[in-house]
Amino acid sequence: MREIEFDVVVKAVKNMIMHCGTDLPQDTYMALEEAMEAEKSPVSKEVIRQILENADIAKDEKRPLCQDTGLAVFFVNVGEEVRINGGLLRDAINKGTEEGYTEGYLRASTCEPFSRANLKDTLGYNLPAIIHFDIVLGDKIDIEYAAKGGGSENVSRARVFPPAAGKDGIVEYVKEVISDAGGNPCPPITVGVGIGGTFEKACISSKHALFRDLETTNEDPEMAELEARMLHEINNLGIGAMGMGGTKTALAVHIESNPCHIASLPVSVNVQCHSSRHTHITI
Amino acid sequence: MATYTLTTPLTAEDTKQLVAGDTVLLNGTIFTARDAAHSRLVALIEAGEELPFDLEGSIIYFVGPTPPKPGDPIGSAGPTTSYRMDSFSPTMLKNGSKGMIGKGKRNQAVKDACVEYDGIYFGATGGAGALLGKQIRSAEVIAYPELGPEAVRKITVEDFPVTVVNDTKGNDIYQIGRAKYEVKA
Numbered sequence: 041m042r043e044i045e046f047d048v049v050v051k052a053v054k055n056m057i058m059h060c061g062t063d064l065p066q067d068t069y070m071a072l073e074e075a076m077e078a079e080k081s082p083v084s085k086e087v088i089r090q091i092l093e094n095a096d097i098a099k100d101e102k103r104p105l106c107q108d109t110g111l112a113v114f115f116v117n118v119g120e121e122v123r124i125n126g127g128l129l130r131d132a133i134n135k136g137t138e139e140g141y142t143e144g145y146l147r148a149s150t151c152e153p154f155s156r157a158n159l160k161d162t163l164g165y166n167l168p169a170i171i172h173f174d175i176v177l178g179d180k181i182d183i184e185y186a187a188k189g190g191g192s193e194n195v196s197r198a199r200v201f202p203p204a205a206g207k208d209g210i211v212e213y214v215k216e217v218i219s220d221a222g223g224n225p226c227p228p229i230t231v232g233v234g235i236g237g238t239f240e241k242a243c244i245s246s247k248h249a250l251f252r253d254l255e256t257t258n259e260d261p262e263m264a265e266l267e268a269r270m271l272h273e274i275n276n277l278g279i280g281a282m283g284m285g286g287t288k289t290a291l292a293v294h295i296e297s298n299p300c301h302i303a304s305l306p307v308s309v310n311v312q313c314h315s316s317r318h319t320h321i322t323i
Numbered sequence: 324m325a326t327y328t329l330t331t332p333l334t335a336e337d338t339k340q341l342v343a344g345d346t347v348l349l350n351g352t353i354f355t356a357r358d359a360a361h362s363r364l365v366a367l368i369e370a371g372e373e374l375p376f377d378l379e380g381s382i383i384y385f386v387g388p389t390p391p392k393p394g395d396p397i398g399s400a401g402p403t404t405s406y407r408m409d410s411f412s413p414t415m416l417k418n419g420s421k422g423m424i425g426k427g428k429r430n431q432a433v434k435d436a437c438v439e440y441d442g443i444y445f446g447a448t449g450g451a452g453a454l455l456g457k458q459i460r461s462a463e464v465i466a467y468p469e470l471g472p473e474a475v476r477k478i479t480v481e482d483f484p485v486t487v488v489n490d491t492k493g494n495d496i497y498q499i500g501r502a503k504y505e506v507k508a
């Protein structure tokens with residue numbers, strides 16, 4: 041059994057959060073550069089230019105990329121042969137989140153659902169983090185993190201279709217969700233699509249799909265083809281950067297597909313904005 | 324599409340020349356308010372009470388900034404989604420405000436109020452919080468400090484870049500732009 045100190049996890053999580061708050065990941069930066077080149081609308085081209093300039097300023101001056109520094113979302117793969125010395129893994133991740141958001145001058149955005157009272161002085165600064173655990177082989181802990189802003193989360197949707205809806209039905213649904221969203225989720229966006237599983241499995245898969253590197257292609261050729269088809273259809277909507285009209289509404293569509301019940305075809309569409317702050321570490 | 328440099332407070336003469344899609348560099352004083360502050364401001368207007376600032380010619384920025392680093396006037400300060408202010412904005416425009424800065428589409432009532440009261444809805448680039456925060460030279464909380472990031476701030480901006488989304492003629496760049504680039508199957 042390998043032992044990892046509680047504080048090692050806290051520090052690793054804190055560093056990830058502070059880095060992500062100010063440094064746009066390389067894959068996203070490069071995809072935005074390509075989008076700026078390809079964009080046909082001058083207004084949208086200028087918007088993407090501002091987005092890239094913003095990323096440069098944020099990195100150089102260590103300022104948050106966006107004022108909405110999101111809820112902290114984690115996917116954590118815990119090796120069966122690891123144990124945390126000095127506390128619970130969940131507590132270590134939450135502590136790292138609180139320290140990262142505080143020391144990085146990031147915004148505390150968690151609140152009580154109805155009174156809307158900010159939870160920073162009660163539960164903790166930007167706590168609780170949203171954490172999805174899985175158990176895997178080995179003696180390592182793999183932590184994927186993303187800052188998830190409200191603008192893009194608010195336009196996300198899920199629906200359980202009858203099996204007959206098929207690929208055409210899903211493509212239409214994705215188009216409808218993105219079309220209704222317009223400029224609200226801060227395009228150019230990344231679209232995560234979770235297919236199959238149960239209702240909640242589809243939702244979690246659509247979130248996890250957003251963590252995938254933009255330079256990768258889906259390992260399943262059938263899904264890769266479906267991603268390309270959806271991307272094409274979304275970019276034909278004409279929404280453009282920040283909804284100003286244009287040819288580059290999405291940078292990528294990522295699908296995660298799961299086996300499902302013979303009676304149903306669950307689909308979830310989770311949207312991530314251009315400020316796609318995500319990273320991962322292995323301890 | 325033209326580029327203008329304007330200084331607040333704005334007059335009807337300033338706003339009427341602007342067309343959806345134009346770029347404007349804003350200078351001068353702007354006030355920040357989000358949902359919670361708007362509901363309080365509109366309640367004051369409806370009760371006939373005095374507001375914490377003069378609405379005449381004012382621009383309201385929908386923003387909840389990050390905490391400032393030591394020595395900075397403000398943290399990152401990009402726009403928040405505007406539709407949450409749709410039910411309040413017509414009252415603000417009716418009472419003298421001339422502009423709003425946010426992101427995302429507005430409802431018909433807001434667009435109609437822009438036409439009726441010579442108001443403009445400006446879009447700032449969402450997610451460009453570091454760049455936009457840098458154009459803010461000073462910031463001071465003038466009302467509702469208990470709302471934290473949502474408090475009303477008086478900020479001074481220099482060449483703050485925005486795009487005209489809804490103009491005084493009823494045009495909407497989101498509709499015009501999209502129609503131009505949409506590829507119908």
Ligand code: SF4
Nearest residue numbers: 106189191226313450
């Ligand atoms: S959608 Fe993303 S880029 Fe836009 S304001 Fe929210 S977090 Fe920032």
